Amino acid sequence: MSLFALIAETARSMVGVPSYAAYRAHMAEHHPDAAPMDQVAFFRDRQQARYGGKGGGRCC
Template identity: 55%
Template sequence: MGRLIVGVPDYDTYVEHMRRVHPERPVMSYEAFFAERLEARYRGGGGRCC
């Protein structure tokens, strides 16, 4: 939780969410996840499904 407060995305939470809620979708690698979160944060875009 503390990581979210300072804006650091939590990959383990993402993986758990994807496996539980979207098992048909592929899970991004850590590198792809982190890059996507950085882009979403600094470009003001979304990216979250829920």
């Protein structure tokens, strides 16, 4: 990972933007039989969970 990518990922984490790469890694490790959301669906799901949904939106 380049220095810029590391800084960008850190900044996103600090402001609450979830990592799609981390989500994919989690899905591969914990839910290998389930199809992961695409990046657009993931972003919308996280926005809904953060700003407009009931519950925490966590699977585990």
